[in-house]
Amino acid sequence: MAEPATRSAPVPLYSWAAVGLPLGLFAWLCSFVPEVSAGESRHWEVQWLPQHDIALSFFVDGLSLLFALLITGIGTLIFLYAAEYMRGAPHIGRFTVFLTAFMLSMLGIVLSEDLITLFIAWELTGVTSFLLIGYRHEDATSRRSAWQALMVTGAGGLAMLAGFVLLGEAAGTYSLREILADRGALAADHRYHWILALVLAGAFTKSAQFPFHFWLPNAMAAPTPVSAYLHSATMVKAGVFLLARMAPVLGGTEAWTATLVTVGAITTVHSAVVALTRRDLKQVLAYTTVMALGACVLFLGVPTQTIEGDVSAAAAAAMCLVLVHALYKAALFMAAGAIEHSTGTRDLRLLGGIGKRMRWISAGIVLACLSMAGLPPTIGFVGKEALYSSASAAPSGTVALVAIFLASALIGTVALVLAGPLLWGRLTEAAARAKPAPWQLWCGPAILGAAGIVAGLAAGPTFGALVLPAAASVGELPEHFVPSLWHGLGPALLLSMATWGLAALVFWKRRAVARVVSSSLSIIPLTGDSAYDKVMHGIAASALGLTAVLQSGVHRRYVATVFASLALVLATTLVVRDAIHVPELVPEASFFEWMLGGLIAASALTVIFTRSRLLAIGSIGVVGTAASLIFLLFGAPDVAMAQLMVETLVVVIVAIVLLRLPSFHYEIRQNRFRRFRDAVVATAVGAATSLVVLAVITDPPQRSLTEYFERTAVPGGHGRNIVNVILVEFRALDTLGEITVLFLAGSAVCALIQRRSRYRRLGSLVAAGKASATATDPELSQR
């Protein structure tokens, strides 16, 4: 975790310039607030691949605006923070480029109007975050974390792609506005459950839902500006965004509700509990992120369309939670980074009393923790009230209520754990060394902390401008959902009070609780992280095992597999497709023809079984000669001549080479089983071939091509030997290729043989033998 040593280096100009981009975008997006809160939306489109209805198309509605403002607004502070934080670090240029690209692709997700564009932006956030998390690329942990994040979110992304394609098929378009306009139609489609499962896989992995949560805490390996950004406004929020975006079309069904509520509840409680056991500041924060995401998922799962008004408050609550969480989490992360920056540690136990040294940072932490704990007058309080009131009103809200109550209490405890020792604890050694942070580092936490209070005090306008328009994109706009700091003494407030009480209780007994939790968690044999390792290891091991079997390096096994496949598939086809036609059992043939056939077969078998090289060579020659006799018998003297000549050359070459190779007596005989197996393969191939050939020749030959050649040879080709005319006229291109092959092979043989020192003489002989038919020159017999 070594931070850059050269603090004296100036901040490069482009780091400053990079701040301008999110700032400008933020300002530009702010200009949409009035019209969007009035229920309108904006749309831009550039055609990309019209044949597939894929366009670079973007739109701004309430939901995308809320997220886009968070991305750019917090982005501005992050870029500012990063400029100072990364000063003097290596590769700042690359880092800035990646961070900018990451922000833009994140904006791409929330602004996309086209499913495929959305997916592309989605994957781009994966790749850019991979590059960012792996910033400390020479550190093995960083590399592993980056890779893990990419693999987990990438796997989800691929599932999501399939889901999107199916969704596009079902809806007939990739345009989100068109899909959203047709609310509820998809639930009736027979592919609905597939689409749902696949899209949820994408969202859950991205938003680190249980059991895919493990990559997020590991992603802490990134430099603090990146983790602050990743955890607050971006990346993990992409999954929540996607769920919110898809809720109108995919939501409202039992499957949707059951999955989201279950997964969200488990994630919330599980991560809140784990957070208590961690000592590393960033780890604690990471688990609270997972917890908040779980809560968002949970609330998006609560039905939004069954009962009017009240119920869709769940959507508003979820959107509010997104806002609250983004504000406090970014603040806390930046503060944690600043503390580490000046003390060199993130261990909570070593940071007691740091608040006495770093005042602005501490102010930011206090404000953020207030919002986190849901204390008035922060927006966090308003948000939690909204959660409670909507959960208690929802038809199946009991699970949600219990989960949210437990999680809120635990998160309150975490807020106390964070704020307490840091601010009021005994001054530790490390904390005493701390120097005040530069303004770029504290302004982020301070501004965001303050924003939490301001938004809380002005709850009405905040909801009116940001939260409610966003919720309106998710479900029906809540009619009588009036957020304010003071609801009166209702059940929500009572629940809030109970939450604080429980939080204080747990904080008081936190050591005991942590002990119980760690010991009970250690009962679970498999954590997500170790499961990931097991899967990765399993893939590697099975890849190795399978490849070692298939690509064994044993040449004969390759050949055997090829021939066995041929025999199998050919025989199967012949039988299945009923293609076997055997003309007659005993063929009509003269005695001489029988003899010829028998001679060839016997010679072929001799080549197999003989242990004498000379006999083998001779038998090869006999096969060739007998074949040329067949050609001669049936009207092909040219072929016969060529065959005879070539056969002579073959025998000569084989003889020359074979006598230089080890005798057959040294060859390794395979055992009986192997020979039997090979014989089976060989027989199968031979039999299948014969059957096919027999079937083919039962049909009378079609001679239309030959008839044309016969007619045209004299007038067109000016030749009387039809075979020759075919070779040099009708199929001259083949002959050209054939000569090329001959020439290439000749030159390659020369290259193979001549380029050796020891056997130079023999090589020239073989080359000469190949090049001309006069291979039997006197030199050979001398050797």
Next chain:
Amino acid sequence: MNALLMSPVILPLATGVLGLALRPYRRGQQVVSLLAAAAHLAVAGALLSAVWRDGIQADQMGGWPAPYGITLVADHLSAAMVMITAIMLLATVIYACCDVVEDSLVKDIHPHLQVLAGAVCGAFLAGDLFNLYVWFEVMLVASLALLIAGARKEQLDGAVKYAALSLVATTLFLAGIGLLYGLTGTLNMADLHVRVQDVENTGLVTAVAVVFIVAFGIKAAVFPLFFWLPASYHTPKVAVSAIFAGLLTKVGVYALIRLFTLVFTLDVGYTHTILLWIAALTMLTGVLGAASHNDLRRILSFHIVSQIGYMILGLALYTPLALLGAVFYVVHHIIVKANLFFIAGALRRLVGADDLRHLGGVYRERPLLALLFFVPAFSLAGFPPLSGFWAKLFVIKASLQAGQHLVAGVALFVGLLTMYSMTKIWVNGVWKARPESTPVPDEVRRPLRAALLGPIVALACLTLTIGLVVEPFYALAERAGHELTNPDVYVEAVLGRGGEDVPVAEALPAQAGLQ
């Protein structure tokens, strides 16, 4: 006679044969090779634009009418393949100027590269089955000569396996031609399309089709016939590996696509189901092989196998979108895969290793190389908006549309493993610090470095272009896919007038008098 169809074949072939015959000085060999490759690119471009403008081009060699003479045909698929071959040839020749410096090897490799490209173009343009066979053989011998250039132990070993299995493939191909000729009495592929429909014993046609699946399957390196590829592709010079990786297996894929859209379309339910299984298993076994290796070129070799599976999947689904996807995949794959081999070579030259165990420090020391690796590697892994994403999207969309959910799932899972394997290289090779045991290589001089990196930059830009400006490439693939699903267009372009036999009196070539 239309020189446009002939010249992409003859030009490199003549250059190569002359180069072999004359064996001039090294510099001369390189210059001639470069000039010829540039000219080849121009010719291929002209052919592609002619096809784009006027549709399928067919040319009867020697003026003998089809189906009697040999026809060269360029539809959109062929023209695109010829174009990409020309690009590959030029890139490889430039790269070889740095990669291959030994005198004896220069004289061997440059001419054979030309011959190989000529034969590959011949295979892409052949309208006659036996002619296709001849080009396969030219290709085989040229590639063997390239494979053994240098004659190191592992090259010879790889060459034995490559030669043995390729030989089985070409022999089966020849046998298949014989069987098909026996059934139909013709060799012209357009004519085969017509005549196969008249064969009474349809089961026999299917059996012959199966022989072709095996023959071309070996060439295309599909499961379970791919063994020669991972055994040999990592052994020769990098330039050679790269052009092999780009082109050779794709000729097999092309031949499968051609025959199984033009000739063997009568029993699609059977033959294409076999292809579907082959595709799924090829994808899976290939990517697992890649995941099991550390050597960059071995990893990449197995990835070739895996991606051949995607292409075969496109063919097996046999819908317009699927065939389009297959064509798009082929084009994308050739560019990306050859480039990755180039990069593996560049890593060895500039960083000192191409094995993950010894590789490192690229990100810190050679940021440009890291970036150049990033583009094709992440494209191969299917990240948007690079070319691989579109290729994957089309194939997966096609399989989902065809209701083949299981295969789509396999394709996606393989996509994940591909991602795993490519990012593994990034994580363990590019990011990791240079291991101390890895020696620092000699500095490569500037002009040579340009020859080394120039093709890589160009191909990476091409990958980016296909990804970002996908529409024209899609349009080309769409036309190719359309022609493949409507073979009548092809048949009519070759045979004229809907494929009826031309009366002999008319068929007498007008130029017969010239002789």
Next chain:
Amino acid sequence: MDTIIALLVGVLMGASVYLMLRRNLVRFVLGVALISHAANLLLFISGGLVGADPPLIQVGADLPGEGVSNALPQALILTAIVISFSVFAFLMALAFRAYESLETVDPDAMRAAEPPRGWKSQAAERTAGTA
């Protein structure tokens, strides 16, 4: 006779497959020689054994007489013979060179281009040298 040739094609095919599976590269090469005969014979009978006269046109005539054999397969075989011979010669040279270089003709022992045999030794090889 065509039935006999069809059977011969199968016999030659089978014999060459068996040869190709021996632990001796020489037998493999001999198998290649046999399999090309099989392919040539197959091409030959695919055109039908229609006549015993060579496909020649007598001087003065425009057409060949009755009973000439099918010319096209013969032309194809001629091309195929030359090609398969070229490839065969190359293969022989390759086998010889491989023997010199690898000092064996046992294909099982030829694995210079491939990782060691068995997954255990492969696993060891893959992890060797990694930190």
